[in-house]
Amino acid sequence: MLELKAHKALVVKFQSLFALLLLIVILSIFAENFFSKNTFWLVLTQVSINMCLSVGMTLVILTGGIDLSVGSVLALSGVIMAGLLKNGLEIPSLNIFISFSLFGAILAGLIVGSFLGFFNGLMITRFRIPPFVATLAMLTIARGLTELWTGGAAITGLGKTFGYLGTGRLLGVPVQVWLCAAIVLIFVIVLRKTRFGRYIYAVGGNEKAARLSGLNVNRIKLLVYTLAGALAAVGGLIVTSKLNSATPSAGDGYELDSIAAVVIGGTSLNGGKGSVLGTILGVLIIGVLNSGLNILEVPAFWQKLVKGFVILVAVAIDKLNTDK
Amino acid sequence: MTQTQNDNIVLKATGISKTFGGIKALDGVNLEIHAGKVNAIVGENGAGKSTLMKILAGIYQGYEGRIFLDGQPADFANPKEAQDNGIAIIHQELNLIPYLSVAENVFLGREFINRFGLISYRRMHRETKKLLDRLDLHISPRAKVSELRIGQQQIVEIAHVLSLNARIVIMDEPTSAISEHEIEVLFDLIRSLKAQGVAIVYITHKLDELFQIADTVTVLRDGKYVGSGLVEELSHDDIVRMMVGRNIKDFFVKSDTVKSGEVLSVRDLCLAHPERPGDYIVKHVDFKVQAGEVLGMFGLMGAGRTELLETIFGLHPKASSGSIFINGQSARINSPNDAIDSGIGFITEDRKQEGLVLQMSVASSISLASLKQTERFGFLSDRLETRLARGYVDRLKIKTPSIRQIVENLSGGNQQKVVIAKWLATDPRILLLDEPTRGIDINAKNEIYRLISELAQKGLAIVMVSSELPEIMAIADRIIVLSEGKRTAEFARSQFTEEAIVKAAIPKSLKLQTLQKTKDQKCSN
Ligand SMILES: Nc1ncnc2c1ncn2[C@@H]1O[C@H](COP(=O)(O)OP(=O)(O)OP(=O)(O)O)[C@@H](O)[C@H]1O
Ligand SMILES: [Mg+2]
Numbered sequence: 046m047l048e049l050k051a052h053k054a055l056v057v058k059f060q061s062l063f064a065l066l067l068l069i070v071i072l073s074i075f076a077e078n079f080f081s082k083n084t085f086w087l088v089l090t091q092v093s094i095n096m097c098l099s100v101g102m103t104l105v106i107l108t109g110g111i112d113l114s115v116g117s118v119l120a121l122s123g124v125i126m127a128g129l130l131k132n133g134l135e136i137p138s139l140n141i142f143i144s145f146s147l148f149g150a151i152l153a154g155l156i157v158g159s160f161l162g163f164f165n166g167l168m169i170t171r172f173r174i175p176p177f178v179a180t181l182a183m184l185t186i187a188r189g190l191t192e193l194w195t196g197g198a199a200i201t202g203l204g205k206t207f208g209y210l211g212t213g214r215l216l217g218v219p220v221q222v223w224l225c226a227a228i229v230l231i232f233v234i235v236l237r238k239t240r241f242g243r244y245i246y247a248v249g250g251n252e253k254a255a256r257l258s259g260l261n262v263n264r265i266k267l268l269v270y271t272l273a274g275a276l277a278a279v280g281g282l283i284v285t286s287k288l289n290s291a292t293p294s295a296g297d298g299y300e301l302d303s304i305a306a307v308v309i310g311g312t313s314l315n316g317g318k319g320s321v322l323g324t325i326l327g328v329l330i331i332g333v334l335n336s337g338l339n340i341l342e343v344p345a346f347w348q349k350l351v352k353g354f355v356i357l358v359a360v361a362i363d364k365l366n367t368d369k
Numbered sequence: 370m371t372q373t374q375n376d377n378i379v380l381k382a383t384g385i386s387k388t389f390g391g392i393k394a395l396d397g398v399n400l401e402i403h404a405g406k407v408n409a410i411v412g413e414n415g416a417g418k419s420t421l422m423k424i425l426a427g428i429y430q431g432y433e434g435r436i437f438l439d440g441q442p443a444d445f446a447n448p449k450e451a452q453d454n455g456i457a458i459i460h461q462e463l464n465l466i467p468y469l470s471v472a473e474n475v476f477l478g479r480e481f482i483n484r485f486g487l488i489s490y491r492r493m494h495r496e497t498k499k500l501l502d503r504l505d506l507h508i509s510p511r512a513k514v515s516e517l518r519i520g521q522q523q524i525v526e527i528a529h530v531l532s533l534n535a536r537i538v539i540m541d542e543p544t545s546a547i548s549e550h551e552i553e554v555l556f557d558l559i560r561s562l563k564a565q566g567v568a569i570v571y572i573t574h575k576l577d578e579l580f581q582i583a584d585t586v587t588v589l590r591d592g593k594y595v596g597s598g599l600v601e602e603l604s605h606d607d608i609v610r611m612m613v614g615r616n617i618k619d620f621f622v623k624s625d626t627v628k629s630g631e632v633l634s635v636r637d638l639c640l641a642h643p644e645r646p647g648d649y650i651v652k653h654v655d656f657k658v659q660a661g662e663v664l665g666m667f668g669l670m671g672a673g674r675t676e677l678l679e680t681i682f683g684l685h686p687k688a689s690s691g692s693i694f695i696n697g698q699s700a701r702i703n704s705p706n707d708a709i710d711s712g713i714g715f716i717t718e719d720r721k722q723e724g725l726v727l728q729m730s731v732a733s734s735i736s737l738a739s740l741k742q743t744e745r746f747g748f749l750s751d752r753l754e755t756r757l758a759r760g761y762v763d764r765l766k767i768k769t770p771s772i773r774q775i776v777e778n779l780s781g782g783n784q785q786k787v788v789i790a791k792w793l794a795t796d797p798r799i800l801l802l803d804e805p806t807r808g809i810d811i812n813a814k815n816e817i818y819r820l821i822s823e824l825a826q827k828g829l830a831i832v833m834v835s836s837e838l839p840e841i842m843a844i845a846d847r848i849i850v851l852s853e854g855k856r857t858a859e860f861a862r863s864q865f866t867e868e869a870i871v872k873a874a875i876p877k878s879l880k881l882q883t884l885q886k887t888k889d890q891k892c893s894n
Pocket of ligand 2: 780
């Protein structure tokens with residue numbers, strides 16, 4: 046045990062891995078159909094959205110912040126992509142009409158998501174609004190904009206090409222899984238192998254010391270929130286493409302699942318400690334649990350209860366292991 | 370070494386060992402603590418002093434060995450239990466809650482409750498005021514701890530411990546951050562606690578203090594018990610020999626270096642007071658430093674020395690005025706980043722709050738301010754970082770099991786060395802040092818002096834703030850004195866006398882009250 050303590054981080058990582066495996070074993074025993082190729086792909090496609098959000102959330106939480114707006118930003122980016130693709134952009138007062146190609150619409154959605162994240166960052170760094178408050182406001186603002194843009198109705202019928210991302214496969218693997226894997230890979234590298242990544246840890250660990258070491262703390266935070274917004278928009282892209290329609294209520298409450306995943310993955314809410322790899326395990330644990338409980342036909346209310354306790358247990362074990 | 374014999378032993382520890390992740394921090398240490406005595410513990414950085422104290426105070430469990438309190442076996446499961454048994458500790462690294470007030474910190478967990486079950490702030494403030502008065506610290510009990518200077522925070526910690534009415538008071542380097550005057554006040558307090566029969570455990574790196582205040586001394590080296598004895602029977606050299614295991618040369622004196630041209634010139638620097646409009650913390654300060662020169666900056670606490678360095682380093686761009694020239698060119702420094710780009714390094718006073726990201730490894734901490742040099746094709750290279758960190762660990766003799774160790778787990782002195790390494794890694798031309806030897810053992814101190822001298826030799830311009838007069842007189846080529854934000858005097862090496870320097874440092878207001886009227890040094894503006 047003593048030797049293990051020297052590699053705390055490793056133990057924590059293995060601990061979530063162990064929890065995930067345990068969960069899979071238990072579910073395989075109780076639910077006959079659980080351990081199958083089908084479930085495997087099902088889980089992976091189901092977690093893809095939360096994976097995007099949680100990677101962004103990990104960056105934010107590592108700086109010691111939080112982003113409550115990701116669910117709403119996801120929705121707004123989604124409806125913007127759908128709206129532009131289907132109806133184009135019409136500004137009657139100026140007599141302007143622009144129609145959008147598939148890529149144009151997607152790009153516009155990603156830009157909107159990034160901008161909302163940037164706006165969060167601006168409020169937090171320039172006006173010193175606490176992240177919790179700034180992003181809580183954005184949660185409402187973005188949801189409001191979503192409803193304004195759609196008039197409250199879903200935008201449907203987006204065409205086959207658009208749906209490819211959410212439903213198609215490439216070399217036997219769902220396209221969305223490829224996308225997530227790429228995102229995860231990029232951010233694992235960013236955090237471990239780039240200055241920006243290292244600076245994120247420093248800012249979250251001790252902001253004052255980071256500033257005194259010459260780090261541009263505001264710029265780092267701004268970039269982190271912008272990335273969180275962009276990743277939420279990618280989530281919006283996946284949802285919209287999957288359903289081939291964009292609903293204004295999409296992503297409602299997703300921020301909580303992604304915070305849960307990050308925390309289960311061992312990232313400290315105080316900032317400065319954690320990893321994307323941990324978050325992946327967190328996302329998978331929640332995903333496996335969700336599908337498992339569904340297969341077992343556990344009623345929705347009970348599912349919530351179980352999920353809540355899993356979060357508590359995961360974090361408690363983590364704390365017990367790291368404090369002593 | 371003869372064991373001191375005394376029957377009023379309140380606490381006795383035998384064969385204490387403690388291991389952290391396979392590394393032995395303590396190895397069979399013995400300790401006796403006598404009531405009504407000041408029991409000093411000395412040893413180099415990383416010798417295990419703080420670890421031993423944390424065991425006595427119930428902070429660490431899972432050690433080997435036995436502790437007897439009043440002859441009865443004792444084993445504290447948590448700090449509260451130790452406190453209930455009359456053991457209180459002033460930590461080396463401050464442990465106050467920054468956003469609570471002084472009074473709230475002093476009485477944390479033991480708030481006075483009025484008959485409605487609410488906190489009685491009036492009583493708490495009154496009691497706190499009494500304690501602060503006893504310590505001669507004139508701040509409001511309502512002040513937020515985060516607004517206090519580190520020395521003041523240290524005194525608030527002392528007030529906290531005083532309020533516990535403990536039988537055994539452990540002080541882990543209480544004087545490392547406070548001024549001469551405050552040290553005097555603390556010593557008076559220690560004497561009065563002693564007279565009341567309180568046992569004091571006193572850790573320090575300032576060996577002179579032993580002869581002023583301590584009765585017994587216990588020496589640790591590399592986690593092992595070396596010996597103990599009565600202070601009156603030991604000489605300074607005896608103690609050093611026990612600590613280091615060999616004789617070491619006397620106090621360092623800087624050799625002369627070649628000065629080659631002015632590198633830093635500060636003109637008419639002012640810094641506005643953050644709360645009192647119209648008032649200034651730094652008032653029209655001018656000075657110059659040449660390459661190869663060590664400029665000492667002396668002053669009492671609150672003289673504005675730290676703020677002056679902070680201003681040069683770009684931490685107060687909005688509140689400050691004046692101009693800074695580097696190599697004769699006017700430099701615009703609006704952020705630490707600008708300062709680093711201009712070749713300035715700043716070793717801050719408070720390593721825990723300002724110097725280090727405690728959860729980072731030794732290697733990451735050393736590379737943090739100069740991460741670019743460990744980059745290869747846009748990505749961080751472990752190999753380059755390791756090489757950089759290894760180099761400084763060797764050069765500064767940083768005691769750590771590995772460069773991947775978390776800095777939080779290093780002893781205080783070794784943490785300080787990591788901060789120094791971080792700044793040396795930026796390859797600065799100008800180095801600002803704020804109390805760089807705070808909490809560092811004599812051996813390491815000498816190493817740091819030698820290092821400063823070496824850096825000067827290499828052509829760095831060095832500005833060093835220190836409250837320790839012998840230190841600053843040994844190492845500086847020139848000393849300027851600040852008092853109440855003003856430059857009150859400047860001395861060349863040949864003019865250094867303790868008396869003159871101290872006289873220039875005492876604020877005018879105090880001088881009028883307590884000293885005979887003396888002619889003020891002319892202010893530079
Ligand atoms: N929590 C910890 N985890 C791992 N190692 C530790 C921990 N605390 C202390 N150590 C190690 O134990 C040794 C003793 O440390 P300690 O802080 O007791 O030294 P010290 O004598 O108080 O030194 P200083 O004079 O620098 O304060 C050091 O080598 C330190 O790195
Ligand atoms: Mg110590």
